Amino acid sequence: MFLTISTTGTPERPATDLGFLLHKHPDNAQAFSTSYGKAHVLYPEAGVDRCTAALLLEVDAVALVRRGKGRGGAPDAALAQYVNDRPYAASSLLAVALSAVFSSAMRGVCAAKPELPAQQRPLRIEVPALPARGGAGLVRALFEPLGWTVSAEPVPLDAEFPQWGDSRYVSLVLESESLTVAEALRHLYVLLPVLDDAKHYWVSSDEVDKLLRAGEGWLSDHPEQKLITSRYLSRRWSLTRQAMERLELVRLAEADDSAVEEIDNAVDAEAETEERPTPLAVLRREAILTALTQAGAARVLDLGCGQGQLVQALLKEPRFTEIVGVDVSVRALTIASRRLKLDRMGERQASRVRLVQGSLAYTDARLKGYDAAVLSEVIEHLDLPRLPALEYAVFGSARPRTVVVTTPNVEYNVRWESLPAGHVRHGDHRFEWTREEFRGWAAAVAERHGYDVGFVPVGPDDPEVGPPTQMAVFTLGGATEKEAKAA
Template sequence: MFLTISATGTPERPATDLGYLLHKHPDNAQTFSTSYGTAHVLYPEASAERCTAALLLEVDAVALVRRGKGKGRGGAPDAALAQYVNDRPYAASSLLAVALSAVFSSAMKGQCNARPELPARPLPLRVEVPALPARGGADLVRALFEPLGWTVTVEAVALDAEFPGWGDSRYVRLVLESERLTLSEALRHLYVLLPVLDDAKHYWVSSDEVDKLLRAGDGWLPDHPEQKLITSRYLSRRWSLTREAMERLELVRLAEADDSAVEEIDNAVAEETEADSEDAAEPEEKSVSLAVQRRDAILAALHASGAARVLDLGCGQGQLVQALLKDTRFTEIVGVDVSMRALTVASRRLKLDRMGERQAERVKLMQGSLAYTDNRLKGYDAAVLSEVIEHLDLPRLPALEYAVFGSARPKTVLVTTPNVEYNVRWETLPAGHSRHGDHRFEWTREEFRAWAERVAGRHGYGVEFTPVGPDDPEVGPPTQMATFTMSAKEEKAA
């Protein structure tokens, strides 16, 4: 089976940047072993104007039979001959999707150490799949890909060109074109939708497939009009797994609520102002906005911790990332957000496409959900959750706690969140209202302290509390910050 990915370019942005993104040099033909055969990566053309990478997967049909996975659709027993005579070696399926993930894993994750600015840059892309099983026909192919920003050309393959009366087969030739998608997005679309169109997988679908689906579907699946069909087919119509995935997708969708203003929340404010949504209710006489005071407090705490490699979790439009970049003490800065739109704005704010090479090596923007563990976040000195936790439903907080404190385990974690007791000081904020419509809760100082101490004790951290903004003697500060520091015993064990 065969798939090509092409990019066009200019002398300033050559198409051969595709080789950096795929981590495969255009001058070399490379071979990779897979569980069911051999994958070859080669470049039929590679120039500044146009570059094409081809993935050729040679499937070992005998290996499929020996493992009991060559028995036809969904692995169900068919005629004995179907074990040996089937479309698995020739038509795009879950075999090709798994090969894409294995061979281009870094590209799919949006990682490029050599050119860190490239993964976030949209490319003029063309993807061609000559033989794709499409259970649902051309209409379904368009319904799956067009909402994602692809221009779709789909041609049905006749059963036999010499006998047109026999009609069309279930196979199509697919061409996808787009100028506004990143390579990572394109690969994740293919990884999920190729087996969805085939409506069969070559391996047993277990519970870990839900996590794979949500990782690959980050940023596009929660709002896809065919979400239910995609989820059901990807999980081989296993109802229990489909229900779990749909519930988790709904939680992600809710977490992205109010995204019409590009995450117009406390840590993702409109680009033209330094103040966030809660600062609009701040007394006018304040000369320094609360947003600025909060960033200053975070920077001071990071300096005190001695951190050099920092995560900004829920980075929004990148205001804190921008402030960190101005300080050379921070050698690596990673911004993570669930919203691709917010990351796009952050990329523009930081001018990643025009940033010098040395500066670009210090910063990276990644899409990710804090509700799931992510190995990319391990090994950092510090992590910041600035005005993030209040945007999660309370039942989801334990997932975030484990992802940050139990899995990523930075040496220092800074968490800021509104102090609800201070709300009475803002005359323009109606009684009983939150500072922002997307806030799922706002804690008192006592509630925040109880949560932070519980989390610290559970995961081997100490915690201290710092007021941010004017510390009112009656109601406390407008923002409260907790600084979690890993205990010496835990740090040594890590």
């Protein structure tokens, strides 16, 4: 099983920087033990102009069988455990070896030269024998949307007998000028087993997390997302459904918010004032802070924290002693961390804040025991059938004493000339409610889970269409609150 990664360079950016990125010195041939054999890393060429790293995986067929692959079955099936394509064709075995041998490179970590991982560079990847269940057309459909130029030549069953036709294997060459090494490795890690449509190990629920980590930044928008997810998870429907739901939340979380900002910060062209009004996003944060202060909250969850604007505002108020930002998007949390300057924050201030990755569609024991939770401009990004799952995760499982929810008031949209009639404020909004619809939903949630609820307008409260943002403040009822504390 064999794979090569090549790059070219100049005296200013030598190709041998590939050694720093892969954390493997070009002058050394190295070997690494795996559960199914031995992985070797070597450099057939290493110069300023061109450098190639090769990964060679020697598969131990006996170890593969002993670890549980293909136990039982008919005699011919037992023979197939030892006589198969696993030692020669790229598969999940090679993907796991990539992750084990180049783990730091996949994460984009390079302590010696921190600037290198983010650099796009010319890359050429060659895989001589790749199982492709779906043919060369599927190989192109998977890799080309990611920025690769793809050459996938079918391997004939026997070169001496062309009439026999082609095998299910292709000789793959990928080339790109616009990707980083980390991105390239993550693409291979996911798509090699997808093309083979098989894995050499049992697929459990933690494979969903592996898929989302490796697919961050590209899988949520890939046109073959469903096929990739299904095959990577060995067609286990429950896991595939879970992954697809989380990918949808990632897509929404990473959506461009420029349209929202344009609406939020819009100035009425007919307004007879020279002063720019306070942006609606700022008014929302101020209203949320007021509600939390009135509730006496000290430990606060920001659910769907995005890029950390509200977390940043909460940190400025000493009364909030513990602030936890939760988001499904690792990318959004990374941006939030930079916004907050967590790496430079003093120890005392840093002890007040945490950023954690998680989906609001699932219950999470980490979210229990807090004074308050905020869902600011979150619910409208979910499909309506998914709202009950979020409702139970927040109000039924986490059960903070106070929950603050804000969402657009669709009735106010007519007041924005820049918003076409019949359009929602953002392309990713699945719905926008009237005041009556929001109050009906909030009242039903409060009744089901033992909360009282009040409503607060955010922004100018138009006498005809109401405020641009509507806010509900849920407070855990007295008897129910005592029961929750006792539990």
